[in-house]
Amino acid sequence: MEVKMARRTLLWSMIMGLASFITIQVYGESSSPAAQFSGGHYREQMQKMQSMKASFLRRDLVSLPPSSISPSPSFAQAPSPSVTQSPRVYHVTSYGADPTGQTDSTEALFDAITDALEGPSDGWLMEGIVNLGGAHVDLEGGNYMITRPLRFPVAGRGNLMIHGGTLKASNNFPTDGYLIDLSATSGSEYNYEYVTLRDLMLDSNYRGGGIQVMNSLRTSIDNCYIAHFTTTGILVQGGHETYIRNSFLGQHITAGRDPGERKFSGTAINLMGNDNAITDVVIFSAAIGIMISGQANTLSGVHCYNKAAGFGGTGIYLKLPGLTQTRIVNSYLDYTGIVAEDPVELHISSSLFLGDAYILLKSINGVVNGVNIVDNMFSGSDKGVEIVQLDQRNGPFKMVDQVVIDRNNVKGMNVKATVARGSVQGNGSSWTIDLNPILLFPDLIKHVLYTLITSDRSFPNHALRNMSDNRVFIEANVAVPASVFVMADQGSSYST
Ligand SMILES: *[C@@H]1O[C@H](CO)[C@@H](O)[C@H](O)[C@H]1NC(C)=O
Numbered sequence: 001m002e003v004k005m006a007r008r009t010l011l012w013s014m015i016m017g018l019a020s021f022i023t024i025q026v027y028g029e030s031s032s033p034a035a036q037f038s039g040g041h042y043r044e045q046m047q048k049m050q051s052m053k054a055s056f057l058r059r060d061l062v063s064l065p066p067s068s069i070s071p072s073p074s075f076a077q078a079p080s081p082s083v084t085q086s087p088r089v090y091h092v093t094s095y096g097a098d099p100t101g102q103t104d105s106t107e108a109l110f111d112a113i114t115d116a117l118e119g120p121s122d123g124w125l126m127e128g129i130v131n132l133g134g135a136h137v138d139l140e141g142g143n144y145m146i147t148r149p150l151r152f153p154v155a156g157r158g159n160l161m162i163h164g165g166t167l168k169a170s171n172n173f174p175t176d177g178y179l180i181d182l183s184a185t186s187g188s189e190y191n192y193e194y195v196t197l198r199d200l201m202l203d204s205n206y207r208g209g210g211i212q213v214m215n216s217l218r219t220s221i222d223n224c225y226i227a228h229f230t231t232t233g234i235l236v237q238g239g240h241e242t243y244i245r246n247s248f249l250g251q252h253i254t255a256g257r258d259p260g261e262r263k264f265s266g267t268a269i270n271l272m273g274n275d276n277a278i279t280d281v282v283i284f285s286a287a288i289g290i291m292i293s294g295q296a297n298t299l300s301g302v303h304c305y306n307k308a309a310g311f312g313g314t315g316i317y318l319k320l321p322g323l324t325q326t327r328i329v330n331s332y333l334d335y336t337g338i339v340a341e342d343p344v345e346l347h348i349s350s351s352l353f354l355g356d357a358y359i360l361l362k363s364i365n366g367v368v369n370g371v372n373i374v375d376n377m378f379s380g381s382d383k384g385v386e387i388v389q390l391d392q393r394n395g396p397f398k399m400v401d402q403v404v405i406d407r408n409n410v411k412g413m414n415v416k417a418t419v420a421r422g423s424v425q426g427n428g429s430s431w432t433i434d435l436n437p438i439l440l441f442p443d444l445i446k447h448v449l450y451t452l453i454t455s456d457r458s459f460p461n462h463a464l465r466n467m468s469d470n471r472v473f474i475e476a477n478v479a480v481p482a483s484v485f486v487m488a489d490q491g492s493s494y495s496t
């Protein structure tokens with residue numbers, strides 16, 4: 001009931017709005033023509049008015065087909081020929097697209113998208129981006145075969161959705177193409193804003209990729225299933241805030257343990273830009289699940305079982321030595337791990353690493369700074385695989401600071417951490433505690449705390465003598481039976 005009331009109130013306020021605007025317009029016509037509005041503003045007001053009226057009419061005259069709604073005389077004089085009264089839903093079958101996927105639908109889909117992009121607009125979003133007012137290109141639940149990429153023919157558009165069907169590449173689709181391609185340029189800083197691709201299955205037919213987004217803002221890819229790509233499922237270059245949500249990507253349609261897994265290739269998602277998010281996404285086959293070479297991207301609820309590390313696969317590859325600012329949380333690395341090149345500001349937590357999956361820090365210039373790998377679960381098969389490993393083939397990590405690898409729980413794998421504790425008991429004048437089995441970085445201890453407790457009530461002088469090679473060496477002036485407890489840290493603290 002409340003909903004109904006609210007709707008009625010809305011309707012009334014629309015009618016009131018309509019009335020007050022008509023008054024203004026009559027005044028404008030009888031005296032100075034539209035002088036009280038500055039050009040752009042007036043146009044914008046008219047367009048707002050038109051769409052409001054259109055939606056009002058549609059509500060009232062639902063039984064009439066859209067084409068029968070003709071503008072009333074006063075609105076016919078509106079100085080904006082591009083504005084029509086028809087709803088902005090572009091049904092691809094009315095352009096001749098074949099929903100059975102038997103014949104080539106490229107031209108029909110292209111025409112529908114072009115009409116949507118050239119359709120009526122409601123002012124502007126970002127500078128240079130025309131607001132299409134929420135236009136839809138509706139795939140009407142069909143499966144359409146296309147022979148070339150649906151590359152948007154114009155840029156500088158926003159507030160548009162393509163949804164509800166399947167696109168499949170033909171057998172002669174260009175292998176460097178993408179089924180949906182937002183790469184046209186407009187000369188403005190951004191090409192597109194708020195383009196939504198939703199409820200789509202994209203089948204690249206082992207020819208090329210799924211979606212390409214370039215220099216765009218606030219792109220939403222939601223509930224898509226992208227399969228059979230050979231290059232990249234979703235490629236994001238430049239721009240920011242592409243949000244990839246609730247989607248499934250795989251080169252091969254499989255559910256794990258695929259006999260051909262060794263040969264999986266391609267990258268499911270490649271983010272070559274900043275400030276994007278991947279949320280609740282499953283990647284079930286590809287050589288690399290997610291490749292990231294931009295900054296400040298966030299991954300949450302990502303499940304990668306794209307290609308096992310043992311077969312040469314990588315779940316998440318952070319290929320941006322230096323400032324990455326990537327956060328990976330609440331994710332599931334399933335037989336495939338994470339590789340990070342010289343990470344600076346990286347956070348990995350609350351994630352599950354299954355099947356001996358591990359994190360590899362790869363040295364490029366020898367820098368690791370501001371890295372937290374904490375509160376994760378690691379589970380393996382007792383093969384002695386370490387949960388975090390270093391690749392120092394390009395040279396050792398020389399600059400290690402603010403790195404915390406701790407508090408992970410580990411079953412069937414070997415723990416590695418930047419904080420280690422140890423103890424030793426003995427009757428003598430020196431005690432050595434080797435922390436190499438735990439500490440990740442070789443020969444790096446920045447801080448040590450130790451306690452010496454004698455068991456014979458003696459009170460010797462003792463001191464920390466040496467901690468090189470991750471071995472803590474404590475010496476006393478006399479031989480005593482004692483236990484020594486040590487805690488060492490490879491560089492998490494802000495020391496002065
Ligand atoms: C420790 O060693 C000394 C000789 O080095 C010996 O006299 C002493 O009994 C030992 N104490 C214990 C508790 O074993």
Ligand SMILES: *[C@@H]1O[C@H](CO)[C@@H](O)[C@H](O)[C@H]1NC(C)=O
Pocket residue numbers: 465466467468469
């Ligand atoms: C510390 O121990 C290493 C061998 O473990 C040795 O080479 C080095 O000289 C020692 N340093 C000192 C100050 O005793």
